[in-house]
Amino acid sequence: MNKAQQSMAEIVKETYQTVGLPLLDDPKIRVRNANVFYADKQAIFDVNLDIGKNQVISMIGPSGCGKSTFLRCLNRMNDTIDICRVEGDLLLEDEDMYDKKIDVVELRARVGMVFQKPNPFPKSIYENVAYGARIHGLTDNKVQLDELVETSLIRCGLWKEVKDRLNEPATGLSGGQQQRLCIARAIAVNPEVILMDEPCSALDPIATATVEELIHELSENFTICIVTHSMQQAARVSQRTAYFHLGKLIEVNDTSQVFTNPEHQLTEAYITGRIG
């Protein structure tokens, strides 16, 4: 840590209170006093945040600030990490996601996720999209399944590119196409929320623009949480922006306000490039 960062760390320690408007009326996801630990190390500190229905919220912050960890709490992907422990109330439509009675499989069907690196299964393009529908029994016959695959691919703008090679391996697609396929795979299950963990960081600018456009279109029907390192991307795709710093949620505001008139000095330092 350099001197500037050190002094910033002190600021966080002394005055930890999320500024801006973290809470909403009638949100999709409600997070209260969330704390996350990896073994003994605390990664997320007392986060309170509401995520609005059919809104795009982006989470920004320096590397290691806990934004990805926080995102993975929202569909319990952290369950796959043995040493990870989540405390606090995380509610999806007023249901506690971490309740023992909640079926994590069903939760993840409602809260889908797209990862940083495109991770198509080593199967055909068709099978990738049909995967979720098959395991959840969403369709009754081949015709319905075909239809579902087609609409999912159309919504992701991939249909024209792949309709003649649905049975070819998905690993043969380009990086951008693979990522859009992963999004198609996620929306084929018809989730309510889609979590995106730096979905464009492995893509070139043109593929990034396509995916951003897609996010914009999807926000009409889905609630989307996107973690990103690109402030321009956050500004382009999201309505609200949350700034994380060292595991703490510093500021949540409308995106336009965060980038033009940040309330907290740390947010300002980050978006002007003084820390990062």
Added chain:
Amino acid sequence: MNLSTLLLIILAGSAVAYFIGYTRSQQIAKPIGGVRHLATLPTYYASMMTLWALIPALLLVFFWSVLDGAIIDSLVKSSLPQEAKRLSEENLGLIMSQVSNVASGIGSIDVLGQEYAPAVERLVSLTAISQRAMPLLAFCVLVLGALMGFRAVRATNNARYTVEKIFNVAIFVCSSIAIFTTFGIVFSVLFESIHFFQKVPFFDFLLGTHWSPQIAIRADQAGASGSFGVIPLIVGTLLISMIALSIAVPVGLMSAIYLSEYATSKTRSIVKPMLEILAGVPTVVYGFFAALTVAPAIRHYGDQLRVWGADNDITWLANLAVSSESALATGMVMGVMIIPFVSSLSDDVINAVPQSLRDGSYALGATQSETIKKVVFPAALPGIVGGVLLAASRAIGETMIVVMAAGLAANLTVNPLEAVTTVTVQIVTLLVGDQEFDSAKTLAAFALGLFLFVITLALNVIALKVVKKYREQYD
């Protein structure tokens, strides 16, 4: 002076050369402003000088030891009496060995006759010369080489280049030893097999359904037909291998899935080494386990079933016959033996499936078992197939268990309760004991060996191909 002393002296000499080379390069470095003005580091100069001293001396000792016998022999032959030179090859060899016996003090010259005295004397003197000359010459070569090396220690000469080149040659020689050995084995087996196929037609061997390798020594001997049909052996080998694989593949695969996907790291750290202990049990121990424990148990239960079948008028059960040397017992024990192969190789490939694929599946709401069945297993399948094929070639080549438990009867059957025999067992029985190495019976072992080699080679090639294809999948 014996060889080991000589080698020790050569090694000591080259150590001295190292020291001299090191000191010399330091000496050179001083007036020109330090080691960094040399073309390379002092250790490289020292190593270069060592190699200059060591290699020629070692080569000399090596070739001298290999060739001096032959040279002395030919010189001694020239001083044999005239009548001995006209003898046939074998008799000449006999005479020569007698000469060398007399020369080394075993037996007396009277047995051979006085006319052989010059030859014996010549042999004695030549051997003495050789024994004295070699160390002397080797030492000279050592010193000369070291001197050459010493002259090459110059500030402008990059000794590292020389050293690394020699090192490259040395490691190439090491790696080619294994390859040449393989070729040697293949050719020795191949030539003997060709001899065999001169006596027995190739297609009689490959397509014959009767295996009975006893050859009549006398014309009137009964029960020794000498037929070499390999089919019963193949069927036996395949039968036992199939039984082994049908146990090893499911059990090994399931345990691999458990270990890599379900087990906690603590369980894994205990269970995995325990499983691998299985691979360390000597096959001969598996052999008597199969012969003394499993086979009698199977026969016992088979007998009980037969009695029960007879009591209840179930004809096919009442006719059940279980041999005490059954393919089933052998195959089962062999299956247990190759479980670690399958499980450890499968475990590796399952672990190699990227976590991102599992995450992707979980994120779509798949359960762990769905993820394993539909994503992890298909992705790992080519690697698993590779592992299974390697296990199969291990099963086909396995000898000890089958020798001890499967028996020698070359029955052409697919009934796992009967005794069968395998290719490896027959090779062992054909070659054990006193054998004449020109009869079809003995040569048949080589043909079988070649045959087995071709089968396992093919399996290995397929396995490697499959594994290679798998490796390309994620990149």
